[in-house]
Amino acid sequence: MRDMLEGSQAIARAVALCRPQVVAAYPITPQTHIVENLSKLVADGKLTTELVSVESEFSAASVALGAAAAGSRAYTASSSQGIMLMSEVLFNIAGLRIPLVLTCANRAIGAPLSIWNDQQDSMAVRDAGWIQLYCADNQEAVDTTIQAYRIAERCEIPVMVCVDGFVLTHTMEAIDLPTQEQVDGFLPPYRFNRALDPRRPISIGTLVAPEYFSEVRHANHKALERAIDEIEAADRDWAEVSGRSSGGLVEVLGDPEARIGILTLGSATGTLLEALDEYPDLGPVRLIRLRCFRPFPFEALRRACAGLEQLAILERALSPGLGGIVGTEVRAALADLEGTLHIRDYAVGLGGRDIPLSTLPRVLEALAVPESERFRILDVNLEQLPEEDR
Amino acid sequence: MTTMTRGAYALPGTTLNYHTGSWRVQRPEHRHRAAPCHHACPAGEDAQAWLALIAEGNRRAAWEKLIEANPLPAITGRVCHHPCESACNRSQYDEAIAIHACERVLGDEAIANNWRYPVDAPSGNAPVVAIVGAGPAGLSCAWHLLRHGIKSVLFDELPQAGGTLGTAIPAYRLPRDLLAAETGRLLELSGIDFRPLHRLGRDISLDQLRQEYAGVFLAPGNQRSREWSVDGVTPRDLHVGLDLLKEWVSVGDVPPMTSAAIVGGGNTAVDLARALKRAGVAQVHVITHQTLPRDHVRGDDAMSAIVREIRQAEEEGVTFHDQRGIRRLMLRGERVVGVEMVRMKKMVRANGRMERVAFEGTETVLHVDQVIPAIGQEVEPFGMEPLLHGQGAFEVDHWGVVSGHSGLYAGGDARGGHGTVTAAIGDGRRAALALVRHIRGEAPPKERLEEVIEIGQLNLHYYEHADRAQEPLLAVGERGLDNEIEGSIETTGADREAARCFSCGNCLACDNCWTLCPDSAVLKTTELARDGSHYRFDYDYCKGCGLCAHECPCGYIAMGEEV
Numbered sequence: 001m002r003d004m005l006e007g008s009q010a011i012a013r014a015v016a017l018c019r020p021q022v023v024a025a026y027p028i029t030p031q032t033h034i035v036e037n038l039s040k041l042v043a044d045g046k047l048t049t050e051l052v053s054v055e056s057e058f059s060a061a062s063v064a065l066g067a068a069a070a071g072s073r074a075y076t077a078s079s080s081q082g083i084m085l086m087s088e089v090l091f092n093i094a095g096l097r098i099p100l101v102l103t104c105a106n107r108a109i110g111a112p113l114s115i116w117n118d119q120q121d122s123m124a125v126r127d128a129g130w131i132q133l134y135c136a137d138n139q140e141a142v143d144t145t146i147q148a149y150r151i152a153e154r155c156e157i158p159v160m161v162c163v164d165g166f167v168l169t170h171t172m173e174a175i176d177l178p179t180q181e182q183v184d185g186f187l188p189p190y191r192f193n194r195a196l197d198p199r200r201p202i203s204i205g206t207l208v209a210p211e212y213f214s215e216v217r218h219a220n221h222k223a224l225e226r227a228i229d230e231i232e233a234a235d236r237d238w239a240e241v242s243g244r245s246s247g248g249l250v251e252v253l254g255d256p257e258a259r260i261g262i263l264t265l266g267s268a269t270g271t272l273l274e275a276l277d278e279y280p281d282l283g284p285v286r287l288i289r290l291r292c293f294r295p296f297p298f299e300a301l302r303r304a305c306a307g308l309e310q311l312a313i314l315e316r317a318l319s320p321g322l323g324g325i326v327g328t329e330v331r332a333a334l335a336d337l338e339g340t341l342h343i344r345d346y347a348v349g350l351g352g353r354d355i356p357l358s359t360l361p362r363v364l365e366a367l368a369v370p371e372s373e374r375f376r377i378l379d380v381n382l383e384q385l386p387e388e389d390r
Numbered sequence: 391m392t393t394m395t396r397g398a399y400a401l402p403g404t405t406l407n408y409h410t411g412s413w414r415v416q417r418p419e420h421r422h423r424a425a426p427c428h429h430a431c432p433a434g435e436d437a438q439a440w441l442a443l444i445a446e447g448n449r450r451a452a453w454e455k456l457i458e459a460n461p462l463p464a465i466t467g468r469v470c471h472h473p474c475e476s477a478c479n480r481s482q483y484d485e486a487i488a489i490h491a492c493e494r495v496l497g498d499e500a501i502a503n504n505w506r507y508p509v510d511a512p513s514g515n516a517p518v519v520a521i522v523g524a525g526p527a528g529l530s531c532a533w534h535l536l537r538h539g540i541k542s543v544l545f546d547e548l549p550q551a552g553g554t555l556g557t558a559i560p561a562y563r564l565p566r567d568l569l570a571a572e573t574g575r576l577l578e579l580s581g582i583d584f585r586p587l588h589r590l591g592r593d594i595s596l597d598q599l600r601q602e603y604a605g606v607f608l609a610p611g612n613q614r615s616r617e618w619s620v621d622g623v624t625p626r627d628l629h630v631g632l633d634l635l636k637e638w639v640s641v642g643d644v645p646p647m648t649s650a651a652i653v654g655g656g657n658t659a660v661d662l663a664r665a666l667k668r669a670g671v672a673q674v675h676v677i678t679h680q681t682l683p684r685d686h687v688r689g690d691d692a693m694s695a696i697v698r699e700i701r702q703a704e705e706e707g708v709t710f711h712d713q714r715g716i717r718r719l720m721l722r723g724e725r726v727v728g729v730e731m732v733r734m735k736k737m738v739r740a741n742g743r744m745e746r747v748a749f750e751g752t753e754t755v756l757h758v759d760q761v762i763p764a765i766g767q768e769v770e771p772f773g774m775e776p777l778l779h780g781q782g783a784f785e786v787d788h789w790g791v792v793s794g795h796s797g798l799y800a801g802g803d804a805r806g807g808h809g810t811v812t813a814a815i816g817d818g819r820r821a822a823l824a825l826v827r828h829i830r831g832e833a834p835p836k837e838r839l840e841e842v843i844e845i846g847q848l849n850l851h852y853y854e855h856a857d858r859a860q861e862p863l864l865a866v867g868e869r870g871l872d873n874e875i876e877g878s879i880e881t882t883g884a885d886r887e888a889a890r891c892f893s894c895g896n897c898l899a900c901d902n903c904w905t906l907c908p909d910s911a912v913l914k915t916t917e918l919a920r921d922g923s924h925y926r927f928d929y930d931y932c933k934g935c936g937l938c939a940h941e942c943p944c945g946y947i948a949m950g951e952e953v
Contacts (some may be wrong), residue, residue, distance in 0.1 A: 097397035156396065194399060206400040216398050 002176050007138040007168040008033030010175040011077075011103055012040075014142040016047040017183040018101075018149045020075040021190070022067035024052040024060045028082040029115045030165035031105035035077060057082035061089035061102075068093075068100040069204060071195030073149065075100065079165055080107035083121040087128065090158075094129030095220065096204055099152035099192065100159075101145065102130075106266070106316070107165040108351040116352020117165040119266065123317040123325050129220050131159040131227055132294040136269040138163070138173040140246045146178065147234040147246065150187050155227045164267040164316075166352070182241050224295040231292055249297035250304045251289040258284035259307065262363065263330060264314040265290050268348070268355055272314075275360035282364055290326065298333050305334055310342045312367045314359070314378075318347045323375030342367070345375040353379065406931075410909065414934030414952050418903075420923055421948040423843040423895030427489060430477035432813035433466065433530075434459040434820075437474050437489045438896055444492065444888035449881065453496040454508050460815050461533040462526060464501055464572045465555060467494025468564050468876070470812045471657075471696040479845040479894050485858035488879060488887050495884040501571045511580035512539045517604035517829050521545065522590050525553020526811045527609035527802030529573060530818025531825075532582045538826045541581045543603070547589035551577060553611050554803065555811065557636045560661055561872045563699070591773020600798065605825045608774065608784070608792070609802035609818065612767035612809070616782070618653070620716055626724035631662050631764025638665040642871060647760045649673035651729055653716060654764035655680040655693035656809070660700055662764055663708040668871055675709045675756060679734050679746055682712040691736050694809075702875060705866050715746070717753060719761065728757040769804045782806065789824035789834045790817055797828055843895035843945045852900065852943035856890050859883035893944045897923035903938035903947060912938060 005013070011034050015023070023042075025035040041047035050067070054060045060076045067074040078086060083104060093100065104122045108114040122132055131151060135141040141163045148159035163169055196202065208216055232248050239245040253269070254276055262272060262285060269289045276285060288304045288311075290297075305311065311334075313327040322328060327345025334341060344367050349355040359378070366372060382390040395401075425438035435456060443452035456463050467490050478486035499505070517540050521528045524546035532542040550556060551573040555564060577584045588594055590610065599606045615630040629645065635658060638644050650666055652659045655678030666674045680693045683700065693700065693712065704710065713734055720728040733752035739745045768782025777784060777792055783806025784792055790799040801817025803809050824834040862877035869875055879887070903912045903925055911932035912925050923946065939947040 095397070096399075194395075194397060203400040204397060206398060208394075208398050212394050212398070215394055219394070219396070 002174045004172055005138070005175045005177075006033060007141060007163065007171050007173060008105075009037045010138050010142050010173070010177070011145060011163065011169075012037030013177055014145040015075050015101075015103075016041050017178065017180055018075075018146060018187060019073065019184075020049050021072035022050045022052065022064065022074045023076070024054050024063035024067070024074070025076045025078065026054055026057050026060045026082060028057070028079045030107055030117070030169045031077045031079040031082070031103065033169060034103055034105065057086040058089060061086035061093065064100050064102075065089060065093050065096070065098055068098045068192065069096070069194075069196050071190070071192050071197075073100075073190040075102075077103040077105065079105045080109050080115075080121045083125060084109060087125050090125050090128040090130060092205065093158045095216070097156040097194075097220075097223070098158060099156050101148045101152055102158065102160050103141075103145065104160050104162045105165040105169045106162055114351040117167050117316070118350045118352070119162065119164070119316040120318075120350075122160060122162045125160075126294055126325070129157070129224065130294060131155070131157055131224070131231065131292070132162060133159065133231070133292055134162045134265040134290065135168065136247065136267060136289060136291075138168050138171065139175055139244065141168060142175055142177065143238055143242060143244055143246045146183055146187060147231075147238050150234050151227065151230050153190060153192075154230050155223060157223055157227055162266065167267045176242075176244070178242050186238060186241050228292075228295050228297060231295075247289060247291040249292040249300040251291055252286060252304045253289060254287035255284035256286060257307070258286040259309040260284070260364065260367070261286040261288050261305065261308045261311045262314060262360075263288040263290060263311060263326075265293065265326065266316065268314055268316070271355050271357065272360055275357040278357045279361055282361060285360075285364070290330075293326070296329055296333070301330065301333050305337070305341070308341055310367050311344075312363050313343070313345045314348050314363065315345070316347070316349045318350075318375075318377065327375060342370070343374075344372060347375070347377040348379070350377065409930045411911070411928075411930045411932050414929075414932060416934040416936060416949040417929065417952050418927055418932065418934070418936065418938050418947050419950050420897070420925075420946055421895075422840075422922065423847075423945065424840040425894035425896065426477035426479055426842055426844075427474035427487070427894075429840070429842045430473040431459070431816075432473065432808065432810060433815040435474070435493075437487075437493075438891060438894060440496070441487065441489070441492065441888045441891040442893060442896065444496075444884055445891065447885075449496060449499060449884070450505055453500045453505060456493065456496055457507065457533075459819060460812070461507075461530060461576055462497070462572055462811075462815060463493045464497025464568055465526070465564060466812055466815065467491065467497050468568075469555070469559055469696075471810060479843075479848065479892055480890065482845045483850060483853065483892075484855050487891050488859050488861070488883070491859060491861050491879045492884040492887050495878060495881055497572065498568075498878060499881070501568070501575065504575070507575075507579060509537055509579065510539075512536065512541050516541045516581070518543060519605040519607060519825055519829075520599040520603035521607045521609065522599070523553060523609035523611055523802065523804075524548075524551035524573075524584060524586075525609060525611055525802055525814065526555060527814035527818040527821075528553070528607065529576055530815040531607045531609065531801070531822045532818075533576060534819045534822030535825060536579060536581045538822070540604070540822075540826060540829065541583070543583045543585060544577070545585050545588040545590065545594060547587065549586045551584060551586070553609075557639060558632060558658065558661070560635075560639060560665055562664075562869060562875050563661070565872070565874050589773070596774060596777075604829050606798050607790070607818070607821050607825065608777075608798070608800040608804065609814070610769060610774070610804050612782075612803040613770040614782075615763070615767050616765055618763035618765055620719045623719050623721070625719065625721065625726045625761060629760065629762050631658050631762050632767055634762060635662045635665060635764075638662075638669060644669045644671075647671055649675075649758040650760040650762055651675045651677055651756055651758040652762045652764050653677050654766070655695060655712075656764065656766065657695045657699065658766075659764035660695040660703050660708075662762065664699075664703050664706055667703075667706050667708060668869075673709070673758065674707070675711060675758065676703075677711045677714050677716060677729070677731060677756075679715055679736075680712060682710055698876075702863070706869065711756070715748060716761075717748065720755070726759060726761050728755055729761055730755050766809070767803070768806075788820065788837060790821035791824065791834075799825060847945035848892055848894060849941060849943045849945075852902065852941075853892060856886075858890070859887050893946075895945055897925070897946045898944045899924050900943060902941045902943065906937055906941050907932075908935065908937065909933055
């Protein structure tokens with residue numbers, strides 16, 4: 001049965017279905033509604049969990065870390081500056097191989113201060129060692145949240161579920177929430193075999209000397225690589241339960257045979273799909289959606305890009321001084337195709353800038369220019385800047 | 391090759407892996423040091439130890455601890471001059487612990503409840519030692535022999551045990567039923583055979599004893615008064631102090647006199663003075679070379695009598711003339727009409743020796759009709775002549791071995807030089823220990839020399855001032871012949887006194903070391919460790935900061951050099 005739910009509300013309901021034993025979060029726009037809805041579920045007696053009011057995102061992440069380390073399924077959520085404040089803990093959670101799930105309601109990072117959407121926050125912590133899954137819509141956010149717990153707990157790697165702030169979190173959508181039985185059948189109770197236990201004391205977060213640090217990093221890296229299979233398996237198995245796939249690692253939409261492709265992440269996928277309908281005369285376009293950004297799905301990406309002659313990457317973040325973050329990585333993954341594949345990289349929708357349907361024809365037009373810049377921010381109105389800063 | 395755990399957690403995962411004890415240059419150690427009371431006790435009692443048991447609420451265990459040294463606590467609690475209290479560190483803080491009063495409480499309680507002596511009957515073929523004299527020394531020797539499984543036969547010329555305790559100590563100081571009760575309990579023990587009305591040299595001979603018994607201990611006491619005269623002059627009707635005292639103790643009367651001057655500064659002199667007062671003598675004077683003690687503090691050359699007895703005698707009207715000698719007897723015919731006294735003082739002479747000096751021009755006259763010397767007694771040599779070589783006391787070593795006579799021991803007043811009940815008890819104990827070794831063919835035990843702890847080695851910040859328990863005293867008007875003058879502080883008083891004890895040199899179980907150790911390197915155990923404290927040092931983590939040693943109230947923790 002479908003319910004008309006705000007994205008945040010749907011995510012909160014999905015989290016509740018996963019029976020977290022500890023929820024700790026600090027409100028920040030645009031994540032606030034998720035936590036509010038979880039609080040309401042607790043207040044209404046529909047969710048039994050230890051809801052911890054903390055005083056900062058650092059504490060929120062720390063409580064979640066401690067709870068999961070002590071053997072409780074834990075959840076937290078944040079955005080933007082909150083992700084920045086908890087970044088130290090995020091690295092610790094991953095390094096300690098603590099399984100938990102965090103929803104990142106993607107938002108730009110200041111300065112300048114912006115409450116609106118882009119993906120600079122999750123991209124800034126892409127090297128923390130977390131699995132990052134980017135959701136195209138709220139149904140996917142629901143399904144991915146449930147999958148995320150299974151992935152995290154099987155791999156002992158934390159999972160960050162990225163949903164575009166406002167675009168998804170504050171948008172009403174008809175959501176097919178799974179039943180509790182479906183979720184319980186898919187997601188077994190949390191068992192953590194390194195759980196802290198006073199009867200068998202262990203010390204976590206210890207000093208590791210140089211002779212072992214490289215080995216620990218190797219183990220982390222390999223664990224992320226091996227998580228590829230669990231991510232695919234979770235999506236496949238959940239599809240059997242729910243009838244819905246969330247796109248696995250990389251989803252190919254539009255014309256799979258097209259020689260021109262556009263690659264993006266998150267909610268821009270829906271915009272581009274609609275634009276394909278809006279502009280049918282543009283010719284065949286292959287729409288590639290990168291759902292899993294960490295671990296980086298080299299093989300799946302290469303398969304999705306097979307036969308392309310031109311590829312435009314649309315991303316909602318950038319690495320100043322380098323260019324696109326996603327684009328740089330995609331380019332590296334497809335490096336052996338260079339010469340036959342023309343790749344251009346565009347940052348779009350920064351700080352809440354709208355991505356209209358007309359983005360599609362403008363991107364294709366820009367892509368067609370052979371000598372154009374490898375990367376640029378689309379839609380920059382230079383007249384809004386002082387001359388010396390243009 | 392160590393395998394890294396997932397997430398790099400550590401086992402066992404505690405800072406206990408860091409053995410900070412390796413930083414230590416000094417190590418705290420429990421160092422038992424003798425409390426001054428223990429060191430000072432002629433009987434060898436460890437008062438600190440039994441006071442600690444009282445403080446723990448176990449008076450019976452305290453009594454058992456006490457009688458490890460002294461089997462006559464009800465008696466010594468009354469008559470001992472308690473050098474333990476003079477030595478008590480607490481006397482430098484407020485007032486000494488009333489150790490003698492606590493001892494008396496334990497002794498009385500043991501009699502009242504008929505507490506069993508913790509000793510087994512010796513085996514039938516156990517060696518037997520002959521003891522001559524059933525006074526404190528003989529009784530003590532019998533007791534300590536029994537503790538080591540050796541039987542004894544106690545000979546005494548009197549019909550009852552106790553020796554001088556019964557013949558020369560007035561009943562107002564030592565009630566006779568109490569004396570009979572405590573000695574009687576001891577004599578009932580299997581392994582001690584009391585044979586009264588046996589006199590050495592008359593009923594038994596020394597040679598016979600030496601042949602028939604595994605060892606012999608002589609404790610006959612001093613039964614003969616020393617000769618006394620002033621420049622060779624003695625009054626015709628001279629009465630000797632100890633004889634007069636014995637007469638009064640046994641008959642309850644003395645020859646008629648209206649005034650008397652007793653010469654001497656010991657307990658016999660004071661006891662006799664009080665006895666004469668009770669017998670109705672109007673003026674009783676005590677003349678002594680020595681100095682009257684002041685404020686419980688016994689200065690150099692102080693009277694050897696018990697201070698509280700002197701005080702009570704003064705209360706009862708006895709006049710003391712201290713630092714006085716008798717220059718001349720004033721006679722009418724051969725009867726005394728008075729004495730001329732002169733001031734005397736012990737001074738260092740040119741040759742470096744201390745000597746009594748008479749001060750010319752300080753002569754005073756005292757009119758009395760009796761002069762009674764109480765200047766001490768010596769051994770009656772009857773039956774033991776070959777051992778004494780004409781001396782008034784036995785010549786013995788530390789263990790009581792009579793010089794030149796292996797297996798023959800002597801102690802008590804007869805060894806000379808002290809003349810206290812407690813010293814006699816100590817003599818009996820030492821002789822018994824040596825006899826045990828002698829019978830086994832072993833050398834006498836080694837003398838244990840233990841460091842005595844001084845008040846400066848205690849941390850007094852942890853003690854509060856508290857008044858000493860006062861035993862009730864009969865008012866002067868109520869004091870008669872038999873009424874015991876001093877009362878008991880009772881068990882409540884003993885508990886209070888035990889709580890006042892500083893526990894010098896021994897663990898007080900105060901938890902200071904355990905609480906204050908910054909490294910939690912003092913472990914508290916539920917059972918007593920071998921060294922008598924509840925605490926152990928965890929040398930894996932003790933950095934040797936010395937805090938525990940500094941904060942130990944009792945001086946029980948010492949910092950030793952780390953080797």
